[in-house]
Amino acid sequence: xxxxxxxxxxxxxxxxxxGAPSVASxxxxxxxxxRPKSFDLPxxxxxxxxxxxxxxxxxxxxxxxxxxxxxGFYDHHIxxxxxxxxxxxxxxxxxxxxxxxxxxxxxxxxxxxxxxxTRLTGLAYANASVYDGGAAxxxxxxxxxxxxxxxxxxxCEAVSPIYRVMLGSYTANLxxxxxxxxxxxxxxxxxxxxxxxxxxTAAVIVQNPNFFGTLSDFATLFAAARAAGVVSVLSVYPxxxxxxxxxxxxxxxxxxAEGQSLGLPLSFGGPYLGIMTCDxxxxxxxxGRMVGRTVDTQGRTGYVLTLQxxxxxxxxxxxxxxxCSNQALCALRALMHLCLLGQxxxxxxxxxxIERAHYAAERLTAIAGVKLLSGGAPFGxxxxxxxxxxxxxxxxxxxxxxxxPGFPLGRYYAGLENxxxxxxxxxxxxxxxxxxxxxxxxxxx
Amino acid sequence: MNTVFKKSAPGRxxxxxxxxxxxxxxLLPAGLLRQKTAGLPSLSELDVVRHFTQLSRRNYGVDGNxxxxxxxxxxxxxxxxxxxAALPGFTRLHPVLPQLKGAGRxxxxxxxxxxxxxxxLCEICGMKAFTLHPMAGAHGELxxxxxxxxxxxxxxNRKTKIIVPDSAHGTNPASAAIAGFEVxxxxxxxxxVDPDELAKVLDDQVAGMMxxxxxxxxxxxxxxxxxxxxxxxxxxxxxxxxxxxNAILGKMRVGDAGFDVVHxxxxxxFATPHGGxxxxxxxxxxxxxxxxxxxxxxVEKLEDGQFFLNYDFPKSIGYVAPFYGxxxxxxxxxxYILRLGREGxxxxxxxxxxxxxxxxKRLDSVLxxxxxxxxxxxxxxxxxxxxxxSCHVRALDIAKALLDRGYHAPTIxxxxxxxxxxxxxxxxxxxxxxxxxxxxDLLDILKKAEADPDYAIGAPRTLPVTRLDETxxxxxxxxxxxx
Numbered sequence: 001x002x003x004x005x006x007x008x009x010x011x012x013x014x015x016x017x018x019g020a021p022s023v024a025s026x027x028x029x030x031x032x033x034x035r036p037k038s039f040d041l042p043x044x045x046x047x048x049x050x051x052x053x054x055x056x057x058x059x060x061x062x063x064x065x066x067x068x069x070x071x072g073f074y075d076h077h078i079x080x081x082x083x084x085x086x087x088x089x090x091x092x093x094x095x096x097x098x099x100x101x102x103x104x105x106x107x108x109x110x111x112x113x114x115x116x117x118t119r120l121t122g123l124a125y126a127n128a129s130v131y132d133g134g135a136a137x138x139x140x141x142x143x144x145x146x147x148x149x150x151x152x153x154x155x156c157e158a159v160s161p162i163y164r165v166m167l168g169s170y171t172a173n174l175x176x177x178x179x180x181x182x183x184x185x186x187x188x189x190x191x192x193x194x195x196x197x198x199x200x201t202a203a204v205i206v207q208n209p210n211f212f213g214t215l216s217d218f219a220t221l222f223a224a225a226r227a228a229g230v231v232s233v234l235s236v237y238p239x240x241x242x243x244x245x246x247x248x249x250x251x252x253x254x255x256x257a258e259g260q261s262l263g264l265p266l267s268f269g270g271p272y273l274g275i276m277t278c279d280x281x282x283x284x285x286x287x288g289r290m291v292g293r294t295v296d297t298q299g300r301t302g303y304v305l306t307l308q309x310x311x312x313x314x315x316x317x318x319x320x321x322x323x324c325s326n327q328a329l330c331a332l333r334a335l336m337h338l339c340l341l342g343q344x345x346x347x348x349x350x351x352x353x354i355e356r357a358h359y360a361a362e363r364l365t366a367i368a369g370v371k372l373l374s375g376g377a378p379f380g381x382x383x384x385x386x387x388x389x390x391x392x393x394x395x396x397x398x399x400x401x402x403x404x405p406g407f408p409l410g411r412y413y414a415g416l417e418n419x420x421x422x423x424x425x426x427x428x429x430x431x432x433x434x435x436x437x438x439x440x441x442x443x444x445x
Numbered sequence: 446m447n448t449v450f451k452k453s454a455p456g457r458x459x460x461x462x463x464x465x466x467x468x469x470x471x472l473l474p475a476g477l478l479r480q481k482t483a484g485l486p487s488l489s490e491l492d493v494v495r496h497f498t499q500l501s502r503r504n505y506g507v508d509g510n511x512x513x514x515x516x517x518x519x520x521x522x523x524x525x526x527x528x529x530a531a532l533p534g535f536t537r538l539h540p541v542l543p544q545l546k547g548a549g550r551x552x553x554x555x556x557x558x559x560x561x562x563x564x565x566l567c568e569i570c571g572m573k574a575f576t577l578h579p580m581a582g583a584h585g586e587l588x589x590x591x592x593x594x595x596x597x598x599x600x601x602n603r604k605t606k607i608i609v610p611d612s613a614h615g616t617n618p619a620s621a622a623i624a625g626f627e628v629x630x631x632x633x634x635x636x637x638v639d640p641d642e643l644a645k646v647l648d649d650q651v652a653g654m655m656x657x658x659x660x661x662x663x664x665x666x667x668x669x670x671x672x673x674x675x676x677x678x679x680x681x682x683x684x685x686x687x688x689x690x691n692a693i694l695g696k697m698r699v700g701d702a703g704f705d706v707v708h709x710x711x712x713x714x715f716a717t718p719h720g721g722x723x724x725x726x727x728x729x730x731x732x733x734x735x736x737x738x739x740x741x742x743x744v745e746k747l748e749d750g751q752f753f754l755n756y757d758f759p760k761s762i763g764y765v766a767p768f769y770g771x772x773x774x775x776x777x778x779x780x781y782i783l784r785l786g787r788e789g790x791x792x793x794x795x796x797x798x799x800x801x802x803x804x805x806k807r808l809d810s811v812l813x814x815x816x817x818x819x820x821x822x823x824x825x826x827x828x829x830x831x832x833x834x835s836c837h838v839r840a841l842d843i844a845k846a847l848l849d850r851g852y853h854a855p856t857i858x859x860x861x862x863x864x865x866x867x868x869x870x871x872x873x874x875x876x877x878x879x880x881x882x883x884x885x886d887l888l889d890i891l892k893k894a895e896a897d898p899d900y901a902i903g904a905p906r907t908l909p910v911t912r913l914d915e916t917x918x919x920x921x922x923x924x925x926x927x928x
Contacts, residue, residue: 001788002789003716004792004796004874005875006796006873006876010877013877014799014803014877017803017807018806018819020819023795026795026798026799026802026819028819029819030665030667030696034669034670034697035696036695036698037698037701038698039698039787040568041565041786041787042783042787043787043788044788045786046784047523047525047784050525050529050780050783051525051529054558054779055532055534056554057554058532058533058535059534060553061534061552061555062551062552063534065551069541071541075539079490081460083531085494088497088498089507089508089509090501090504090505090506090509091504092522092718092719092720093506093508093509093718093719094505094506094507094720094721095512095514095517095519095721095722096719096721097722098514098854098856099848101845101905101910101911102505102510102853102905102908103504103721104500104909104910105501105502106721108500108503109721111924111926112450112926115450115925115926116485118925119483125924126924129723131580131581131584131724131766133767134766134767163767165763166765168763169591169740169763169764169765173624174625175625215477217477241479241483242483243469243473243478243479244469244478246479246481246483265773266536266537266538267538267772268535268538268539268542268552268555268768269540269766269769269772270540270724270767270768270774271771271772290924291924292919292921292922292923293923293924294914294915294917294923295917296910296912296913296914298911300910300911302910302913303913304918306922306924307919309919317628318622321619321623322583322587322616322622322623323581323584324582324583324615324616325582327722327724328720328722330723330724332721335449336497339459339486339488339493340493341459341460341461342461342486343483343487344459344461344487345462347469348465349462351467352465355467378477380473392546395545396545396546399547400547404542407541
C-alpha cells in the first residue's frame with residue numbers, strides 16, 4: 001500500500017505488543033449502528049496514472065490567453081529562486097513552530113517577514129499573516145471594534161466588493177452596523193466618508209489604490225478619524241507600496257493587504273496571504289501568530305512565538321480571533337520574493353506596472369467612445385474605462401480571440417454595465433497593449 | 446544568524462526587471478508618493494539563496510525527522526502532489542475567470558477538480574454536500590458554526606449557546622464565540638462525553654454541540670448514538686471537528702453517525718504539507734437540511750457535462766473566502782485521494798491506529814497513560830510521575846530531550862484536562878523500525894533523567910539555540926528588526 005510501510009510481519013509484531021487479536025479489533029468501540037452505510041470510492045491508482053489524469057484536467061484550462069485581469073489579483077513574474085527555496089522540505093514539511101529550538105528557520109523567516117511588511121506599510125507591528133486580504137480586512141475591523149468598544153464600521157464603496165461581501169457575511173451575527181459610502185465615478189468620496197464618522201464609529205475602512213485603480217491621499221480623513229477616536233484601516237496593494245505614500249505616512253492605524261502579488265501564483269484563488277500591520281496602540285488587539293526576538297540561556301539571539309495570551313489556545317472563547325495558524329509558507333515566499341527583488345527591483349516593478357497602465361489608458365481612450373471612468377483622477381497599475389457597449393459583450397468577443405481585456409465592473413456595481421477594469425503588470429508588453437486597443441477598436445466600429 | 450536585512454549592501458543587484466522609461470514621479474502627483482523609502486534589502490541572488498538555505502537547516506520537518514506531534518497528523522506528504530499543484534494549467538489561472546460569463550469555459554479543468562473533490566469528500570463522510578472555501582481548520586469551524594446560526598435563524602429558533610466538551614479540539618470555543626454564540630463548557634467523564642453531564646447543560650437555547658471524535662485524548666466517543674438523540678430532542682445540531690478524521694476512514698461516516706456539519710483538515714487527513722503553519726484547507730460538509738446555507742459560490746455540473754459556478758442561493762451565509770478556498774491545497778488532496786483509493790484510505794486509518802497503540806503499549810510502563818485502553822490514531826500520556834518525583838522532570842523537559850535525539854517533540858500540555866500531557870500521534874507512514882527506535886530513545890531519556898535530571902532539564906544542547914527566554918520576548922516586544 002503506498003506510503004504505509006508496515007509488512008505483514010510488522011503488523012503481527014505490533015499486534016503482539018498491543019495484545020490485540022487483529023487490526024479490526026482496535027475499532028470494536030465503533031458500534032454497528034455507527035458503521036458506514038457505504039464507502040463507495042474508486043480503487044487506488046498509480047502515481048503515473050494520477051499525474052496523467054491531472055495533466056489532462058490542467059490542459060482543459062486555457063492559460064495561453066493574454067490577460068488584462070486584475071481586480072486585486074495580479075500576474076507578476078516570480079523569480080525562479082522563490083520556488084527552489086520554498087520547496088526545501090525543512091520549510092514546507094514542518095508545522096507551526098511550537099518547539100522553537102527546532103524551528104528557528106521558520107521563526108526567523110516570519111520575523112523577517114514581519115519586518116519587511118512593516119517597512120512597506122510604514123507601521124510598527126505585524127503579525128505572521130492570516131488567510132487572505134479579505135480575512136485580514138475583517139480581522140482589522142474586529143480589532144477596531146474591540147479597541148473602541150463601538151459597533152459602527154464606515155466602509156468606502158470603492159473598497160474591493162469581494163472583501164465587502166466577506167465583511168458582510170462574517171459580521172452578520174455580530175450586531176455591527178455597516179455603513180457604506182458610495183464612490184464617485186470610481187473615486188473615494190472623502191467628504192462623504194469624513195461626514196459619516198461619528199462618536200459611534202469604530203473604524204473607517206478605505207483602500208489604495210481602490211478597486212477602480214484610483215489613488216487617494218487619506219491623510220486628512222485619517223486625521224479626522226483620529227480626532228473622533230475612530231480607527232483608520234487602509235487596504236493596500238503591496239507592490240505599489242514601494243512608491244506610494246505609505247499607510248504610516250497617511251496616519252493609518254491598521255494597514256492590511258492581499259500578499260498574492262508577492263511571489264504567489266494566481267492558482268485560481270489560493271492559497272494567498274493576508275498581510276496585517278498596525279501601530280503600537282493596537283498591537284495587543286492583533287489576531288493570530290506573532291514572532292518576537294529574544295535570547296537563549298547562553299545569551300544567543302533566537303526567535304519565539306510571542307504575546308500568545310491573545311490567542312485561542314490560551315484564551316479559549318475570549319481570544320482575539322479563532323485563527324490558530326498562519327499562511328506560513330506563503331509569507332515565506334513573500335519574504336523571499338521581496339528579498340530577491342530588493343528595494344530597487346520592487347520599485348522598478350511598480351513603475352513598469354504604472355507606466356504600462358498609463359500607456360494602455362492612452363491607447364484605449366484614443367478609441368472613439370472609450371473614456372476613463374474617473375476622468376483625470378490619478379491611477380496606478382489599473383484603471384476603469386467606459387465603453388459604448390456592454391463590457392460583458394466586449395469581454396466575450398475578445399476572449400474568443402485570445403485576449404481577456406479586463407474585468408466587468410457591472411458584476412458588482414449597478415449602473416456600470418459598460419465599464420471595464422483593465423490591469424497591467426510588468427508581464428504586459430506594449431505590443432500586447434497595442435493589439436488589445438486595435439481589437440477593441442475593430443469590435444466597436 | 447544575522448537577519449537578511451543586516452546582509453544588505455546598497456547597489457547590489459537582485460532579480461530586477463528592466464528599468465522603466467518613466468519614474469513614478471513622472472506619472473503621479475508628488476503628494477501621492479512615499480517620502481521615506483521602504484528600506485527593503487539589496488542582495489544578490491546567491492545572498493538570498495544562501496540565507497534561506499541556511500535558515501532551512503535550522504528547522505525540523507517530516508522529511509528529515511520523525512514528527513509525532515499529536516493532533517497535527519504530521520504524516521508523509523507524497524512528492525507527486527507538489528508536481529500536480531505546480532502544473533501551469535492550474536497555477537496561471539486567474540480566479541475571476543468563471544465570473545466572466547462565457548469564460549467559465551476557460552477553466553473547466555479546475556472546476557472539475559473542485560466538483561470531483563466535493564463528490565469524493567461527500568462519499569468519504571456521508572454528507573450531502575461540501576464547500577471547499579474555508580482556508581484552514583479553524584476557518585472551517587467558523588463557517589460551520591455560521592451555517593448552524595443561519596439554520597436556526599431561518600427556522601425562527603432563538604438559540605444562543607454552543608456546547609463544547611473539554612476534550613474537543615482547542616479552537617472550538619473561539620470559533621463559536623466569533624460566530625456570535627455563548628460557549629458552554631462540558632466536562633468529560635472517563636475521557637469521553639457523558640450523556641448525564643450533557644443533560645445538565647442541554648436546553649432549548651442550545652444551537653449545537655461541537656465534537657471531536659475520536660476526541661483529543663484519542664478516545665472514541667462511544668456514547669455518540671445517545672448524544673445524537675438528545676441533541677435532536679431540542680433541535681440542536683451536531684458538529685464534527687475533522688481534526689481526527691484520519692482515525693475513522695471507512696470505519697465510520699460522520700453523516701451516517703448523525704452529525705449535521707463537519708469540517709475536514711485536508712493538511713492532516715489528506716496529507717497536504719503543513720508549510721510551517723499553513724496554508725491548509727478546511728472544507729465543510731453538511732447534511733441535506735443545511736445545504737441551502739452553504740457559502741457561495743457552489744460548483745455544479747450541467748447535463749452536457751460542463752461545470753459552472755452557481756451564486757443563486759438566497760439563504761446562503763454568503764462569502765467566507767474571496768474565491769474558492771485554497772485551490773492549490775485542494776488539488777494536492779484530490780490527487781492523494783485518487784492515488785490511495787478506497788482500500789488505501791482504509792489502510793491508512795488502520796495503520797495509524799495500529800501504530801498509535803503500539804507506541805502506547807511501548808511507553809505505558811514508564812509514562813502514566815491516564816486512559817490506558819485501546820486508543821485510536823493518537824494517545825495522551827502524562828509526565829506527572831516524573832514531575833512529582835525527586836527528579837522533577839516535566840513534559841517540557843522530555844520534549845526538549847527528544848529534540849536532541851533528532852525527533853520533533855509530541856504535543857505537550859494539551860489537552861488541558863491531562864496534567865503534564867504528552868500527546869503522541871505517530872501516523873501510518875512511519876515504519877516499525879522508526880517507532881521502535883523512538884520508544885527506545887524515549888525510555889532511555891527517562892532513565893538518564895532519573896539518574897541526572899539535568900540531562901533533560903538542560904536540553905536541548907545540540908540545536909542552534911538552547912531554551913529561549915519567552916518572558917523577555919513578550920516584555921520586549923521586538924517583533925521586527927526595527928524595534
